Each structure stands twice: as C-alpha cells, then as structure tokens.
Amino acid sequence: MAALPSVLDPRSVIMLAGLMGVVMSVVVFFMRRSYPATIQGLREWAWAPLVAFVSTLLFAARDVLPDFITIVVANVVLFEACLLYYAGSQRFLYGRSDTAGWHGLTVVMACALFWFSEFRPDYEVRLVIVTAVVAALFLSHALLYIRHRGSVVFGMRLMIGLLLLQSLVAFARLVSALLGMAGVGLLDATVLQSIYISMYSFTVLLLSIAAILMATDRMHSEFQFLATHDPLTGVLNRRALLDACQAQLAAAGRDGGSRTRRMALLMIDVDHFKSINDRFGHQTGDAVLREAVGRMQRAIGDNGLLGRYGGEEFVVMLPEASPAEATELAARVKASAGEAFPADSPLAAVGAFTVSIGVAPQQPGADIDDMLGQADEALYRAKSLGRDRVVLAG
Secondary structure, rough: OOOOOHHOOOHHHHHHHHHHHHHHHHHHHHHHHHHOOOOHHHHHHHHHHHHHHHHHHHOOOOOOOHHHHHHHHHHHHHHHHHOOOOOOOHHHHHHOOOHHHHHHHHHHHHHHHHHHHOOOOOOOHHHHHHHHHHHHHHHHHHHHHOOOOOOOOOOHHHHHHHHHHHHHHHHHHHHHHHHHOOOOOOOOOHHHHHHHHHHHHHHHHHHHHHHHHHHHHHHHHHHHHHEOOOOOOEEEHHHHHHHHHHHHHHHHHHHOOOOOOOOEEEOOOOOOOHHHHHHHHHHHHHEEEEEEHHHHHHOOOOEEEEEEEEEEEEEEEOOOOOHHHHHHHHHHHHHOOOOOOOOOOOHHHOOOOOEEEEEOOOOOOOOOHHHHHHHHHHHHHHHHOOOEEEEEEE
C-alpha cells in the first residue's frame, strides 16, 4: 500500500492527539472547579485525556524505548484512559461507577500483548487484540447512554455518535487486520493506519467537548430547578406556585367562563410544627416536612400541583376541581399525612403529626390573591376548631 505524505506521519498525528488531549484536560479541570458538586464525572473526564497523553508519548517513542514500554504499557495506559471516560459517564448518569470487569480485561490484554511482543512477536495479532477490546469498550460506552432513561440533549447525542463511530472504526481496523491489511507496525504510514490514528485524535477532542456540553446542560437544568423549587422538600417554591396558579386562572379566563368547574386551592399547615422542632431539633423537623410532602404528593397524585408557601405551610392548586372534589381530596391528604410513623422509622420518636387544611373553590371574578385569602381564612378556622380537620371557605 502506498505511503502517505510525511504531513500525515503517524508519529506526528499521535503527538498532536496527545497535545489536544492535554488542552481539553486543562479546560475540564478548570471548569470542574466552577460546577456544582452534584454534577459528577468531571474528575474522570478531566484525567482521561491527560492519561491518554501519557500513552501518546509512549507510542511515539516506538523504536526508541523498549517494546515492553511502547507496546504493553502504552496500550494499557491508553485503555485505562478510555476507561476513565467510561467511568466518568457512569458517574454522570448514575452517580457511581463500576469498571472492575474492564480492569480485569485490561490485565488479560496486557498479558496477551506481552506474549505477542516478547515471545512470539506478531503485530497483526496484537492489533486484533487491541482493536477488539477497544471496539467492545466504545460500544458498551455508547449503549450506556442509549439505555439511559432521561432527556437526550445535543451533547449526549454527540457523545453517542462519537462512541459509535469510534467503535465502528476500531472494528474496521480489526477486520483489516484479520484480512492481512494491518501493515508492518504502528508507525507504518499507510492510509488505514493514518485514518485509524487520526480518528482517535478527532475522538479525544470531541469526547471532551461532548462531556463539557452535557455538564453545562446539566448545570443549567439544576439552576433552573433551584429557581423554581424549594431546596428542602423539592416541591415548587412560592413564586413558581403562584405563577402556575395565575396561569391556570388566565387559561380559565380565555375559556370565556363557560366551565362549570373551576380551580380550587388547598392551604395546608402542619399542626404544632414548632413543638416538633423544639422537642426533636430542626433536622428532625426538616425530615418531618419532607415526609409530609411525600405523603401529600401520594394523596394528590396527578390531580393537583403542590408547592411550599412558607415555613410549614403548603398550597395545592387543583385545576378543574369542584368544591366537593376539592374537599374530598383534602380529606385524603389529611388522612395520609396523619398516619403514624412505623416503629422502625427514624422518625418513630415523633409518633405522628397532623395537618389542618383550608379549601377555597374559585369564585366568579376572584383572582389568586382573593383565593389565597379565602383559603387562609378557612385554614385559620380549621386551626381554631382544634386542628386536624378540613374546612371549606364560604
């Protein structure tokens, strides 16, 4: 096969790939410092191209350093760099990583490469081993994203495409080796070898870019969530809840007032919550609020929207609920919240808690402030009547 011009010399391409990897590693390292700790995987993604750069130095030293270093160690280091990318993706998607099996495969690969470089030197066999393992890893990495249940953003699509492409290129190189088209060595300046090495260089650069895009999108999503949700309980905060209520009222107004059933609000207060804080501490109080939210959400289901109004007060917006339906759902919420904690629960010492609920159906011409005022008045009456009850406004 004809050699390519010196501009595509494999040694130069390998070094260029390593230098690009170093640049991307530095970028990710600095970006990691400004990203929230909830975005995992950045540490592995930052180290991966740096480790890959070490492998490029070893590969480029072929015919200068001993074969054990430039063949066995270089390939092991490169594969570990690919595993760092994989581990970073696992942490990013699932918050944990498990690459023990792949590390075991690395040991097997290292032994095979050592045998076919020191005792039975055979470049084609070594190429088959490496490309088979690399193709399997990149395919497994791509399937990790494909199987993930969640929103697929551009960065994730780019990551999947790159991983599948690199897997395909490695497999094609594997087939070429099986067909006797492997060449005579890593630094053999053939078309296939240069495409394979150049594709790796291209992938190293774009994998880091895809990782940065995914992390940035995740950060934006988290900031957006924090802007609209209560950090303690995870439900809508007061502003987001009122915006949702206002939007529902506006939608009803555009309907021309022809609906016979309108929006209703529930205002819920956890009874004697201050005494829970005083007796058991604020951490227990926070846990009680989270448990209260979980119980309320289970009772509400898809029928309404729950938000934290302030302190231990919550508001539920029920679109298209009649007064009877709103009162019935409020009774279910009260019953669910009042269940005693199991004996094995961390909150067993609290025993149980109750809630008082004020129900405010929408009246003709009423705005959100009117409805909140009516719900608050009904809640006040529920508390004055002894708490642990539902009171309908009006």
